[in-house]
Amino acid sequence: MQFEIFQIDAFSAEPFGGNPAAVIPLDTWLADDLLQRIAEENNLSETAYFVRNGDTFDLRWFTPSVEVDLCGHATLASAYVLFEQLGEQAEVLRFNTRSGELRVSRGAEGLLAMDFPAKQPVAVDLPVGLLEALGLNSARAVYRSDDYVVVIDDLAVLASLKPDFVALSAFDVRGIAVTAAGRDHDFVTRWFGPRVGVNEDPVTGSAHTSLAPLWSAMLGKRALTCEQGGARKGQLHCEVPGNGRVIISGRAALYLRGLVYC
Template sequence: MVATRCAPDTTLELYQVDAFTDRVFGGNPAAVCPLDAWLPDATLQAIAAENNLSETAFFVPAGDGFALRWFTPAVEVDLCGHATLATAWVIVHCQDDAPALLRFSTRSGELTVARDGDALVMDFPARPPAPCNPPPTLLAALGLAGVPVQVLEADDYIVVVDDAALVASLAPDIRALAGLPNRGVAVTAPGGDVDFVSRWFGPNVGVDEDPVTGSAHTALAPYWSARLGKSRLNARQGGRRQGSLECEFAGQRVRLRGQAVVYLQGRIRV
């Protein structure tokens, strides 16, 4: 065996966590990188690109909580649900002396995550969607031209169809979706064993399809809460890979409850 020697670069902890699932290889994988202090933005973006997951979360201690940032392989984003859940899971299950209530300062304001049995509950700002006139290429890019739909928008376009099987069968033109002005596109329908199902596509932020998008549910939960006349909802998202979450619409806030599983723990060199 040939002996090798690693270069004396900076080493950082790294976790890969499957969020919104109770089993490995389910839900939505996110990388979580604890830091003592912020690295240059270019380094954070390079780490996220190297991880090549839909999101990499970085956090540093800040007062009685943490500062939290999220990066796709292409850009920094304002809000990410599954990587927040993954980060909180790492703090609670992989680090010592975690508080009962986690506080995160983010580009979307202060977010909190609380323990609830074997799950965690995230408290996010609600973003109720409003009806809109869709771009002329949207439905064609989704393969839904001629299909009865309702289109709304918040941060994303939200396309509502009547059949969960139609959501499952989507094979959109990702290049065509990349030219649209909003962050991404969620397609949703009533569920059978759950209140609603969805899929989310975000090529504008470097994520062709995200298996479980917590941030999209800050708009999906208010919509389905009003339509179904209930504040607590069970949701499932994804195509080939899926995850589940519980949503509670509470006026100005949406609470998202889910579990996670640590798949990988190691160190990276930068």
């Protein structure tokens, strides 16, 4: 068997930025173990697969080790492949996923806008050992949704973080987001997910379904500019319209197009 594969740098206008994702269009679904083995072989934070289903697309996401419920950058990458590489003419793409229907529309100036369900993080007590695992001395607050969200005051500390990934993997959450107010952006984040096989994700769109509502409330703004990443970074635009949704927008760039043989 052979399948077309695209590698897309999501949340970046040019290759070598943002977050890379593999995208594999399929006519019909393969066995789950084969989907997982391909994702492991790709060794990217996410491999996305989609199958056309009438006027919509069934979409699934795999890290190198597990299938996940929601992935923003691989959704953006999938929409980019459909719009820019496969000639899809619809103005709005509808994806059926484990997190419900997700919509991606063409925006201005090359932006793709993803309509995701919002999640409101809940303030929690500081989990024992979390600051030590992150290499932090203190935090302003800690919240929980799919991830722990650790808010800190010092942007310079965020840039210098060197977490203990083995220790972080012991926490029973998808990942840990550490976030601070930015200088050139409203807020800046780094996201660590060793429990799902991704030590650090350059740009995690799904994490912003929690981060954007949190920062929107803290800053009193509905439209937010955001940056995520350590050595490799990407940029996002988030809107929190107050209707239980978050609009996450970004650009994407093609890095690779080829064939998978298996």
